[in-house]
Amino acid sequence: MANVKELWVIVADSQCARLLHGTATQHAHLHLDEVGTIATTFVAGEHHRPTRLSEPGRSGPTGHDHEQKTEHFAREVAPWIEQEMKARGIAGCALFAPSHFLGAMRKAVGKGMAGKVTEHEGELAQLSAGTLSKHPRIVGLFPK
Secondary structure, eight states: OOOOOEEEEEEEOSSEEEEEEEEEOTTSOEEEEEEEEEEOOOOTTTTOOOOGGGSTTSOOOOSOHHHHHHHHHHHHHHHHHHHHHHHHTOSOEEEEEOHHHHHHHHHHSOHHHHTTEEEEEOOOTTSOHHHHTTOHHHHTTSOO
16 A cells, blocks of 8 residues: 655755655654755845945945845745656645745745645754654644
């Protein structure tokens, strides 16, 4: 009999995103394998417009790098998710990310993808696959 119990999860922040595939072990526990990853190509300071503030004796523009980095990476992640889902035949997946990144993703994801990705607020991107497989929010998504 084929194993029909599976779970697809993406954990992301403004630096990296990881695609994980979850299956049940023989003891009905969740096992996650990392099957894809993407990292940002954003380079701080490259995206500033020249201003008079950057003249000698004045400070240059600051404070927007994090926002620009988030938006830049969301534009990279959206087509990556679509490509991964299409290549792997994934009908739907859960996306865990901080709220500011979820907002940027809503702007970047096309309408066709919006119904296939469910959003969950959480900063889980830096956790290992083993830790994520025991995380109550991830385990709660696994089909019983």
